[in-house]
Each structure stands twice: as structure tokens, then as C-alpha cells.
Amino acid sequence: MAGDESFFPVPTDVFVSILMLLPTSTRRRLRLVCKGWRDVVDERTPERQVRTKVLAFISKRQSSRALVFDDDRRREWTFPSSGCFAGVVDMVGTCNGLLCLHETAPCGDRGVSVLTVANPVTGDTRRLPPVPPARSHRSLGRYVFGYHPITGRYKVVHVPSSSSSSWMLDAVQVLDLGEASWREVKVPLGASCNHSCGAVSVDGSVYWLTARADQVMSLDLDDDEHVAFLDTPPAVRPVKASSSSSSVSQAACRLTNVQARLGVAVMRHEPPATTKVDVWVLELEGGRDRRRQRRRWSRRYSVVEPNGGAGGSWSWVTEPHFTHGEYVLWRASLLSKRRLYRCKVRGGKDDRAELGPPELIMSEEFYGALTTFAYVETHEPLPSISLMVFVVPMVARQDHGKIQGDVRLNRQITAFFGGVMHEDMMLKS
Known part of the structure; x- marks a missing residue:
């Protein structure tokens, strides 16, 4: 010095x-x-290395909740809608203890779409400027909240929906927290998005799958904001690109975060009503320069749905976070009942892993969506x-x-x- x-x-x-x-x-x-x-x-x-906690976000009309679980302790925050009876607050994501929330409601002629960043520990909240009006009002698209560890900047990325049957994209919108307006980032020719497969932010990049789920789109959140195509794991089967929901639902895979690495959970259904999940992770080799890194997919493990569907109820992998440390998370639904479990993974790499007995994390009754995240408490502004x-x-x-x-x-x-x-x-x- x-x-x-x-x-x-x-x-x-x-x-x-x-x-x-x-x-x-x-x-x-x-x-x-x-x-x-x-x-x-x-x-x-x-x-200070902080152990992440499981955050379960319950999205429902008028009032949503964030539940944080730390061993035997539970903490809860409530996020009411702005006043419309049909308003719903969803969680976009969390970075370094900050939550990005998105409220939608069919109020008025154009409806309500409000983005907010909040620190629930300190109570600080900040409303973000609205994304520019979409060319099609059929869908709002998907938002992703990201943080770049080198530049230290937080960004929100909006991947819009398309009204055409091609699901093609020509640009995405990006907002730097602290800036007053969004800007467009052009994407390569042939870019598209399959919104049913999710979108995640991992280690300074935002990822989503193309319409056919045959490639991964990568948006680097550094100053260049480089957009590129990546290959998918060999287990992912391409689907027919169509505007119909039935075709999109055939993409039996979800993007996820696996211990700070991009992951793809590939679901396979086998009789009688058994779900097997292969978890693939994108390995990066060759330093911090992303454009020179070598990328390869490796299968982290393959697991079978525990307990035959958690007592006969409908189960599925959690989104966007399916893994949490040495555990995988599962959600089960039956009518208004929602349960969240975790199971410890046992087994070697590339082999069929064994799951420990399901541990009940949460049991609630509500009609709405349940998403899971990795959360770190902070008192930072x-x-x-x-x-x-x-x-x-x-x-x-x-x-x-x-x-x-x-x-x-x-x-x-x-x-x-x-x-x-x-x-x-x-x-x-």
C-alpha cells in the first residue's frame, strides 16, 4: 500500500x-x-462466509409471503399487493440478501406491473422504473435479478414474450439498479425463449433456454453484456417450438442453480408415476475470462422422486433452486395443501444417488405458487x-x-x- x-x-x-x-x-x-x-x-x-438459508416464497392474491428457514427457526415477511383484489406479488430473485419483487394485477386498462427491490431485514425498499411497453400485451415475459461479482453491479433483465408462433427475440431489456431507465441489449439472430423452462442468474450471467430447449442463451452481466449460445446437456430433448402451451410443456427440464453453477434438471417419467431427475452442471475451465473459458456439461447425479410422490400427492422439483447444499428440495401439492421437503443426497458423481428420508420443511394451505431460493441475510443498504x-x-x-x-x-x-x-x-x- x-x-x-x-x-x-x-x-x-x-x-x-x-x-x-x-x-x-x-x-x-x-x-x-x-x-x-x-x-x-x-x-x-x-x-465472512455465510451459510445460505432456504427461502420459500408463497405467491397468492392480495398478499404474498417470504418464509426463511434456518434449522428449527423460521422467519416470515409479508408483501401485500398495492390494493387491487386480483394483485399478486411474485419473487423475481435474490442476490446478497436483497429481494427483487414483481407485482402484477389486471387493474385498469393496461393492468399493473411494478418492480421493487427490498431488503426485508432493514425494511428498505425501492421501486424500479417500469420496463418500456411491450409490443405485445399478451404476456409480460420473464424477469431475472442478477449480480456481477467483478463489477459489483446489480441488474434486472427482462426477457419479453413474443406474440408470434416463433418465440423469437431481437432484444432483451436491462436495468442497472440506480439508473433511471432501461436499455435494450441486442441478441444474436435466431435467439428465442422457452419461458416454461425458467431463467436463472448464476455467477454474473443470466441464462434461459431457447424455444426448442435445444440451446442455452447466456447474457453476461459485465459492461459488455455479451449474449451467446451454449449447448444443452445431451439428456435434454428438443421440443417443437409453438405458441401453444401443450407443445411448450413437453420440455421436461428446468434451469436451476446448483451450488453457484448453472444446472439443468431433466425430468423423466417412468411407470408407475415415478419421476427421475438427472441433474447436469455446467463446468467452466480456464480462468475468469468467460470468452476463453472451456465449457462442458457433467451429470452431477440422478435421483428418484422420494416416497413415491410424498404420500400420493403430485410432486415436482422446486424452482428456481432445486438443490441446497447437500440436499435437494421437493414440493408436493394436493388441492390447497402445499408441502416443501428436503432430502440429503448420498452417492457418487455420475451414479444414481440415493436420497435420505424426506424432511418436512413447510406445510401450508393456500392456492398459489411456491418457489424456492437460497437466501443470505444482510444489513447492507x-x-x-x-x-x-x-x-x-x-x-x-x-x-x-x-x-x-x-x-x-x-x-x-x-x-x-x-x-x-x-x-x-x-x-x-
Whole structure:
């Protein structure tokens, strides 16, 4: 750090004290300034490894709920609709403890479509600008909430629906949290989307399947926002691309997140009413440069639906998170009853794995959707809040003699941080 002090004249210990006052997401971005800063952030302010918890989101009319399970403890948050009787709040995704929510309702002439980012622990919420009007109002398409670990930016991606039978796409919409408007990102010729197969954000990229489920579309969330085609696992069977729901439902696979890797869960139905699931994971080799990485699919394991359908009720793999650590998650439905189970996976790679006995996580009665996520609790502010709100006032309260009352140095700190950060992180007046 000594070689960098002429560039930013703050002693290392003081710099570390400043860093400890900042949110983890901000420290990740400050690593990019120079090698000296990266070394200090990595060595003196290491990130605490936090075990993720299962978050079950219950979407239903008028009021939705997020249930977080941690061993024997349960925490619950309620998200009411904005007032329309038919309004439903769905969860788009979660990144670093922040939730992205999407409310829809058939109120008025055009209906309601509202995106919100919230930290349920702190109670902070922020309404996002609406996506530009779709060319077709038949469907709103699909939203994905993502975070890029290198740039430290949060983004929401909208993959629109098409009114034609080809399910083709010419662009997707992307919103940087903190920006005032969406922008279009062009996609390659032949791009499409099968919305029934899901869409996920994994390690700085957003993924969805093409209409025929024969290729994976990849959107890199870095500054280039590169869109590319990837091959699917060999077990995925292409389907006929059609606007009819019956054709789309033949794609018996779902994208999922498998321990911070892109996964594809491929379902196979065998008599009598047995579901087998092959879990494939995309392995990346060759460093952090995504365009030079070698990609290959490997089958992580193959599992059979436990208990013959959880007591005879209809069961299916959970979405978008099917795995959670050493466990797989299953949901079971019968009329208004909804149950969520977890089963520990036992077995070697590429072999048929054995599942431990089902452990009941949740049992509720409601009519609505049940989705699952991996959640990490955080007290960090929402990312669009000014960085300098946390830097300048807190520095003044520290017992460092060289900083206490040194207005000139405080102004240098303010000017420097304001210059290196993104334009949405400016000092509030």
C-alpha cells in the first residue's frame, strides 16, 4: 500500500478502518481501483462466509409471503399487493440478501406491473422504473435479478414474450439498479425463449433456454453484456417450438442453480408415476475470462422422486433452486395443501444417488405458487444509496488523530471516492 499513498494519502490502518465502515458490495468494487487496494481489501477485510438459508416464497392474491428457514427457526415477511383484489406479488430473485419483487394485477386498462427491490431485514425498499411497453400485451415475459461479482453491479433483465408462433427475440431489456431507465441489449439472430423452462442468474450471467430447449442463451452481466449460445446437456430433448402451451410443456427440464453453477434438471417419467431427475452442471475451465473459458456439461447425479410422490400427492422439483447444499428440495401439492421437503443426497458423481428420508420443511394451505431460493441475510443498504453517506460522516467519528478535524483530508477522501465510483454513487447534498 505504501506505493499507492502518494495517489491516495491515507495510512493503511486508517484506510482499513474506512473500508470496515462500508458495505461488502462497495468493498468488492473498490478492489478494482488498483492492485494495492485489492490486496488490502482481500487481506484486511475478508468477506465472512455465510451459510445460505432456504427461502420459500408463497405467491397468492392480495398478499404474498417470504418464509426463511434456518434449522428449527423460521422467519416470515409479508408483501401485500398495492390494493387491487386480483394483485399478486411474485419473487423475481435474490442476490446478497436483497429481494427483487414483481407485482402484477389486471387493474385498469393496461393492468399493473411494478418492480421493487427490498431488503426485508432493514425494511428498505425501492421501486424500479417500469420496463418500456411491450409490443405485445399478451404476456409480460420473464424477469431475472442478477449480480456481477467483478463489477459489483446489480441488474434486472427482462426477457419479453413474443406474440408470434416463433418465440423469437431481437432484444432483451436491462436495468442497472440506480439508473433511471432501461436499455435494450441486442441478441444474436435466431435467439428465442422457452419461458416454461425458467431463467436463472448464476455467477454474473443470466441464462434461459431457447424455444426448442435445444440451446442455452447466456447474457453476461459485465459492461459488455455479451449474449451467446451454449449447448444443452445431451439428456435434454428438443421440443417443437409453438405458441401453444401443450407443445411448450413437453420440455421436461428446468434451469436451476446448483451450488453457484448453472444446472439443468431433466425430468423423466417412468411407470408407475415415478419421476427421475438427472441433474447436469455446467463446468467452466480456464480462468475468469468467460470468452476463453472451456465449457462442458457433467451429470452431477440422478435421483428418484422420494416416497413415491410424498404420500400420493403430485410432486415436482422446486424452482428456481432445486438443490441446497447437500440436499435437494421437493414440493408436493394436493388441492390447497402445499408441502416443501428436503432430502440429503448420498452417492457418487455420475451414479444414481440415493436420497435420505424426506424432511418436512413447510406445510401450508393456500392456492398459489411456491418457489424456492437460497437466501443470505444482510444489513447492507440498497445499492443505489450514496457511498459517501457512509464514508464522510463515519470517518469524522473515528478516534484517529490525523483525521479528526482534518477538513482538508476529509475533502480529499470525498473527492477521490466520488471520482472512482459509478455516477449513481455521488455525495448527497
